[in-house]
Amino acid sequence: MNWDDLRFFVALARAGSLSEAARRLAADHTTVARRVGELEQALGLKLFDRMPRGWVPTAEGAALAERAADVEAAIHAVARFADGRSETIDGRVSISAPPALASLWLAPRLAPLTRAHPGLTLDLIGDVADASLVRREADVALRLRQPSDSGLIGRRIGDLRYGLYGARGLVEATAGEDLDFLGYDERLDGVPQQLWLRARARDRRIALVTNDLVTLLTAVRAGMGLAALPHVLAAADDGLVCLEEAEAATRPIWLVVHPDLRRSARVRAVMDHLIEVTAPLRRPVVGA
Amino acid sequence: MNWDDLRFFVALARAGSLSEAARRLAADHTTVARRVGELEQALGLKLFDRMPRGWVPTAEGAALAERAADVEAAIHAVARFADGRSETIDGRVSISAPPALASLWLAPRLAPLTRAHPGLTLDLIGDVADASLVRREADVALRLRQPSDSGLIGRRIGDLRYGLYGARGLVEATAGEDLDFLGYDERLDGVPQQLWLRARARDRRIALVTNDLVTLLTAVRAGMGLAALPHVLAAADDGLVCLEEAEAATRPIWLVVHPDLRRSARVRAVMDHLIEVTAPLRRPVVGA
DNA sequence: CGCGATATGTGGAAATTCGCGCAGATGATG
DNA sequence: CATCATCTGCGCGAATTTCCACATATCGCG
Structure with a gap:
């Protein structure tokens, strides 16, 4: 049994198709097919069903993939050890x-x-x-x-400290008015800055939710509303002004x-x- | 990094020399040298010192061998899994x-x-x-x-039940006399049949100690003395007679x-x- | 001190493996 | 329904890998 065949096996099991696995392995798809085929022969098991749209693992192939993942983890430990010993900065x-x-x-x-x-x-x-x-x-x-x-x-x-930021133009134009808030979506409920924003917002509308801070930042800069943003990202931006500190949002x-x-x-x-x-x-x- | 190179590495680390590793791997010693050399290059570490009488692991090679053993164990699990699924009796x-x-x-x-x-x-x-x-x-x-x-x-x-056996000729010739005992050596002290023999022997001489049951059996058959032997081995032997059961020696x-x-x-x-x-x-x- | 056994190292031939190109098939798309 | 993208499968030439034979070095032993 060739240990390296397992490398192709885990890549194929994870990629789902010969071609995708070949791309990730920087090898040819025929090579992936051959190596996995040899592994099947060596183990005496059929690991994949050859479908026109890809190779799908058999029950045994899926079960073997779990054990092969242990091999991969051990290989990673070897690689980490080697990297940990290298003395050169390259x-x-x-x-x-x-x-x-x-x-x-x-x-x-x-x-x-x-x-x-x-x-x-x-x-x-x-x-x-x-x-x-x-x-x-x-x-x-x-x-x-x-x-x-x-x-x-x-x-x-x-x-990472936060502040409540808004676009300079918007804030100066509306002064003390109740502006819309912008925040994170459900997947990020529970993070401190979101909890702070919810408490601060009370009954005010949260006009936009996203899972991406860059999106949030862009929306604030465009004058869509106010959001809790990290000082390190927002403070240097001339188009933004900090209305208040959000100490509780600190991460x-x-x-x-x-x-x-x-x-x-x-x-x-x-x-x-x-x-x-x-x-x-x-x-x-x-x-x- | 070629995972199969690790197979050569563990074999070499265990064998101690290129030639011995090559024998166990059923490959040529030049192949072992080249594969391990490639592993060294891939990891950026010198794993062995090339000595005239063999390749001895460097400190890093020895440390890596431990982690490589984990890889091997995971590989064994894969092989066992495959064997466990094989349906044919061959x-x-x-x-x-x-x-x-x-x-x-x-x-x-x-x-x-x-x-x-x-x-x-x-x-x-x-x-x-x-x-x-x-x-x-x-x-x-x-x-x-x-x-x-x-x-x-x-x-x-x-x-596995034991009895106290002696050679037929010896026992019949000496009848009730105090015959020498034969037993195990220090490495096997503590096994039930040895404890039983020691208790039974009391002050009688233990004329021969060995670590091998075949040796013991042969010595008994040659008339050297009495020993606790498994019935399954001794009972079928016409040259031996059972003097008494050794119930406490049962394993x-x-x-x-x-x-x-x-x-x-x-x-x-x-x-x-x-x-x-x-x-x-x-x-x-x-x-x- | 010389001899045999065993070890590593080197160069060239043989064998294996790999990648490329192309064919055939399937599913998504307009 | 035609088209396009993507996938698998197969054959062949090239590149790599492996093995073999030989040279050289070291240790143990009489």
């Missing part, structure tokens, strides 16, 4: 962060890092679902919650890394830079 | 049993099994150290202790299998046969 480091933070705030602050290390490549992943560091979907992550996985190392590197910022990677020079360099750029967030009061 | 089944039981008692009772299933190959492993079923060193095992590993399924299929016989393999037709057939041939051991009193 290669690739993936950073996971909430999408708006990644795109609007983190992205423009990474240039000094890549400039300092010519061999370094960054992969900035903005994802609503926290990337799994154990499954190696990212190397380090910025999160707004304390990591729940006990196998990970988290360090609180600051606080902690955690820097999370897998222990195996903590000592990697490459990952260490990225973490140091993240700690450096978040320095302003560790001051008692942040904002304009 | 292929290979390995049986682990105490050496004397394997060679003298079990071996002559396996013929009907292979005769009934022409595609079946048996691998009978007589080993003092219980083969690890989790690590797939054997498929089923006969053991004289309840299995301690909670992940395994054990079934008590009988009892349970457990049939152990990994749960993944329990439903395999191949393994099931072997287990059924083992249960059949041990039927006499489930009678209240066993012997001549």
Whole structure:
């Protein structure tokens, strides 16, 4: 039995079709078919039904996929260990962060890092679902919650403070009037800034809900209403004014890394830079 | 990273030399060297120091070997799962049993099994150290202790009863005289038959100690003294006579299998046969 | 001290594997 | 109903991998 065939198997089981699996593996679809076929022969099991629109796992294939996932997890541990020992600051480091933070705030602050290390490549992943560091979907992550996985190392590197913001034109034109509020949708009910907004809004209309902070920011800037926005994103925007602090909406910022990677020079360099750029967030009061 | 390279890595780490690893892998030593070299390059670590007498793991290689063992364990689980689903009674089944039981008692009772299933190959492993079923060193095992590993399924299929035996000529010639005793050495102190013998011997000399039951049996047959022997081995021997029962020395016989393999037709057939041939051991009193 | 056994390392031939191109089929789309 | 995109399947040439034979080094032993 060829262990590497399992790599193709898990990719195929996850992708659903030969072609998609081949793309993700950077291989040819005929190769995927051959390797998985050989695995079937080696194990003496039919793992997939060959359908015109894709290969669908048989019952045994699906059951095997669970066990193959254990193999993959162990492989990831091996890779993490190796990465954790590398002494040179080059290669690739993936950073996971909430999408708006990644795109609007983190992205423009990474240039000094890549400039300092010519061999370094960054992969900035903005994802609503926290990337799994154990499954190696990212190397380090910025999160707004304390990591729940006990196998990970988290360090609180600051606080994300919020204020109630509105478009300058709108606020100056309407002064003290009751303006519409803009907030998050149901999937994000329960986060502090949303709770604060609901309490603050009382009977006022919440004119727009979204799951994306960038959308929220854009809507506020367009004069659609008021929203609780992080100071780090809104304070620098000349088109926005802060009406009041939203102290209760404050969220902690955690820097999370897998222990195996903590000592990697490459990952260490990225973490140091993240700690450096978040320095302003560790001051008692942040904002304009 | 090629997952199959890890297979070569664990083999090399375990074998200690390219040549030995190549033998176990049924590959060429140059292949082992190249594959492990590629793994080193992929991980960016030097895993072995190339010595004239063998490749010795570096500190990182040794540490990685532990994690690679996890991969191997997961691979074994995959293989077990596949074997557990096979519907045909062919292929290979390995049986682990105490050496004397394997060679003298079990071996002559396996013929009907292979005769009934022409595609079946048996691998009978007589080993003092219980083969690890989790690590797939054997498929089923006969053991004289309840299995301690909670992940395994054990079934008590009988009892191994002992008697105090001596060579017929010796016993008839000396009648009631105090004969020498023969027993196990220190490594096996604590097993019931040895405790019984010690209690029974009192101040009599134990003229020979060994760790091997076959040796003990041969020595008894040669008229060297008396020993506690299993009835199943000694009772059929015309040259031996049983002087007394050793009820306290009775040991349970457990049939152990990994749960993944329990439903395999191949393994099931072997287990059924083992249960059949041990039927006499489930009678209240066993012997001549 | 020399000899045999066993080890690693090197270069070239053989075998295997891989990827490419194309055909055939299916489902979505206008 | 025609079209387009996407998927699987097959054959062939190329590239990679593997094995084989030989050279060289080291350890144990008489």
